[in-house]
Amino acid sequence: MSLDPATVRRIARLARIGIDESDLPALQRELNGILGWIEQLNEVDIDNVEPMVGTGHAALRMREDVVTDGDAREAVLSNAPDAAGPYYTVPKVVE
Amino acid sequence: MTYLIEGRDGPWELVVGLEVHAQVISQSKLFSGASASYGGEPNTHVSLVDAGFPGMLPVINRECVAQAVRTGLGLKARVNLESRFDRKNYFYADLPTGYQISQFTHPIIGEGAIEIELADGSTRMIGITRLHLEQDAGKSMHDQDPARSFIDLNRAGVALMEIVSEPDIRSPEEAGAYLRKLRMILRYLGTCDGNMEEGSMRADVNVSVRKAGEPFRTRCEIKNVNSIRYVMQAIEVEAVRQVEIWESGGSVDQETRLFDPARSETRSLRSKEDAHDYRYFPDPDLLPLVIEEAWVQDLAAHLPELPDAKRQRFQDEYGIPRYDAGVLVAEQATADFYETVARGRDPRLAANWVIGDFFAALNRTGRTIQDSPISADALGGMLDLITDGTINGKIAKDVFEEMLESGESAAEIVERKGLRQVTDTGAIDAAVQAVLDKNPDKLAEYRSGKDKLFGFFVGQVMKAMAGKGNPALVNEALKKVL
Numbered sequence: 136m137s138l139d140p141a142t143v144r145r146i147a148r149l150a151r152i153g154i155d156e157s158d159l160p161a162l163q164r165e166l167n168g169i170l171g172w173i174e175q176l177n178e179v180d181i182d183n184v185e186p187m188v189g190t191g192h193a194a195l196r197m198r199e200d201v202v203t204d205g206d207a208r209e210a211v212l213s214n215a216p217d218a219a220g221p222y223y224t225v226p227k228v229v230e
Numbered sequence: 231m232t233y234l235i236e237g238r239d240g241p242w243e244l245v246v247g248l249e250v251h252a253q254v255i256s257q258s259k260l261f262s263g264a265s266a267s268y269g270g271e272p273n274t275h276v277s278l279v280d281a282g283f284p285g286m287l288p289v290i291n292r293e294c295v296a297q298a299v300r301t302g303l304g305l306k307a308r309v310n311l312e313s314r315f316d317r318k319n320y321f322y323a324d325l326p327t328g329y330q331i332s333q334f335t336h337p338i339i340g341e342g343a344i345e346i347e348l349a350d351g352s353t354r355m356i357g358i359t360r361l362h363l364e365q366d367a368g369k370s371m372h373d374q375d376p377a378r379s380f381i382d383l384n385r386a387g388v389a390l391m392e393i394v395s396e397p398d399i400r401s402p403e404e405a406g407a408y409l410r411k412l413r414m415i416l417r418y419l420g421t422c423d424g425n426m427e428e429g430s431m432r433a434d435v436n437v438s439v440r441k442a443g444e445p446f447r448t449r450c451e452i453k454n455v456n457s458i459r460y461v462m463q464a465i466e467v468e469a470v471r472q473v474e475i476w477e478s479g480g481s482v483d484q485e486t487r488l489f490d491p492a493r494s495e496t497r498s499l500r501s502k503e504d505a506h507d508y509r510y511f512p513d514p515d516l517l518p519l520v521i522e523e524a525w526v527q528d529l530a531a532h533l534p535e536l537p538d539a540k541r542q543r544f545q546d547e548y549g550i551p552r553y554d555a556g557v558l559v560a561e562q563a564t565a566d567f568y569e570t571v572a573r574g575r576d577p578r579l580a581a582n583w584v585i586g587d588f589f590a591a592l593n594r595t596g597r598t599i600q601d602s603p604i605s606a607d608a609l610g611g612m613l614d615l616i617t618d619g620t621i622n623g624k625i626a627k628d629v630f631e632e633m634l635e636s637g638e639s640a641a642e643i644v645e646r647k648g649l650r651q652v653t654d655t656g657a658i659d660a661a662v663q664a665v666l667d668k669n670p671d672k673l674a675e676y677r678s679g680k681d682k683l684f685g686f687f688v689g690q691v692m693k694a695m696a697g698k699g700n701p702a703l704v705n706e707a708l709k710k711v712l
Contacts, residue, residue, distance in 0.1 A: 149507055151321055194520035200256050200293030203263030204277035211276045211383070214283075219374075221272035223381040225323040228370060 137167045233401030237473045242439045244469050246399035252391045252422035253430035254297045260365055260389035261288030272382040280387040282326030287515055294389040296529055297421040298338050298363050303530050304419045305358050307342025315516040318508045324368035324381050334510045337362035346407040356408050357396030366390050402462035409458045414537050418562055426457050433461050437468045448482045452489050452496055464489035468496045540565055548577035557585055563599045570606035575613050591634050604633050612640035622651050624697050653700045658707045665690040
């Protein structure tokens with residue numbers, strides 16, 4: 136499998152990464168290199184092998200349903216570049 | 231009854247599947263300890279996890295998992311003891327992390343089914359494909375400022391259940407019946423309040439059309455429809471739009487659309503052209519969710535009686551008609567109210583009064599069963615007075631109205647206003663005689679064969695006794711004299 140320049144452009148857009156047209160050939164080469172690696176891995180026969188998600192038999196720990204957090208608007212908004220009163224603001228999103 | 235859209239070249243069949251987002255009832259959020267309650271000052275129900283700060287890690291809420299399992303059990307669906315969480319990536323200002331934690335390849339709940347009932351009394355099974363847990367996003371406000379959108383993250387991270395149906399729905403009516411039934415089940419289970427106005431239940435509607443016997447054609451998804459009526463309207467207009475496209479030689483594009491109720495039309499959401507390219511991958515912050523069979527069984531053992539089972543029990547135990555039983559179980563509070571009234575009393579009489587005069591009174595006064603002006607015990611007390619002969623059915627209606635206004639018990643009203651039914655045969659005979667004396671002409675007509683006048687005499691006697699005569703005794707006394 137190999138990616139054409141249009142697909143590379145599309146992936147960049149989905150990830151909101153701005154790239155120059157001049158960077159496309161290099162990125163295409165890098166991504167195709169990674170995909171080549173994945174294809175090698177795909178050659179291993181893993182039929183009847185359960186996916187391994189980590190070492191040991193770890194499963195998700197659950198917490199009890201109690202309110203332990205929140206009421207920290209100042210901290211929450213502390214890094215907002217343009218907060219207005221109690222809100223974050225962003226350049227207008229037009230639907 | 232088959233729902234068909236009449237096209238130029240013949241009838242088209244409708245194919246609909248629904249994705250319902252149901253907000254889970256819980257104290258705190260799915261992956262953070264911030265409050266999940268509705269409302270609250272902007273950005274106060276927000277933890278640094280919800281706000282997507284670096285280094286914050288999600289920890290799952292056991293109760294949200296339990297709610298999903300309960301819902302799965304209520305939908306008679308398969309519970310997957312192992313499920314996983316994935317990241318669904320998209321960029322939007324009210325999604326601080328840039329991804330929604332969701333379940334893509336391994337949902338917690340698999341196939342199930344809902345039985346729906348249509349207006350003509352027929353029933354159909356609608357398949358459930360899956361139910362998975364995911365996070366809600368925050369709220370954007372676009373009307374506060376000319377150049378900026380305002381973001382409130384109170385809702386961000388609240389647990390949602392996405393419940394996906396099979397494309398089994400064939401008419402707007404079936405879609406409405408499916409949503410009502412699903413909402414009823416969720417409310418009975420206490421897993422979602424089903425309030426569509428507040429957005430705690432929303433539907434995405436997948437619509438396509440086809441000729442009978444064909445495989446599925448391309449579908450469109452109508453996003454975020456927030457009332458059952460709108461879902462039904464959206465399906466209707468979208469189906470007509472698609473039929474027109476196919477018949478004019480075009481083809482339907484798979485796309486996301488928006489329903490505009492004011493114009494009764496659907497519109498393309500071009501901004502969502504990448505909307506289906508979510509680049510899902512397993513969330514590296516979260517291990518698989520593994521639950522114990524014993525825990526699932528414990529949750530199953532504590533499920534409340536669900537609407538279908540309750541309806542059947544009402545029919546069997548109380549001997550009331552299926553339709554009445556359906557009306558009474560529509561809401562759990564109504565069913566509980568009825569059972570309190572019916573306990574130790576004539577269950578049919580109880581059903582008639584609850585469905586008839588009592589519901590009418592609630593409607594008229596704009597009250598709900600929760601803040602009903604007449605308690606179940608008070609209504610039961612009035613039925614006791616009917617059953618033991620203290621008052622007759624006609625007087626009972628007056629007593630009921632009085633209870634509604636004054637809040638007094640039926641017994642108090644009957645005493646105060648002297649409404650006790652007259653069973654003294656002497657008094658009844660006297661009233662009968664007085665009526666006959668006053669209407670010699672009618673009496674003559676009756677005697678010459680005009681049997682229908684019997685009703686007239688009954689009415690006159692009851693009137694003379696201010697409605698308080700025991701109807702059976704009045705009848706008897708009249709028959710004797712006539």
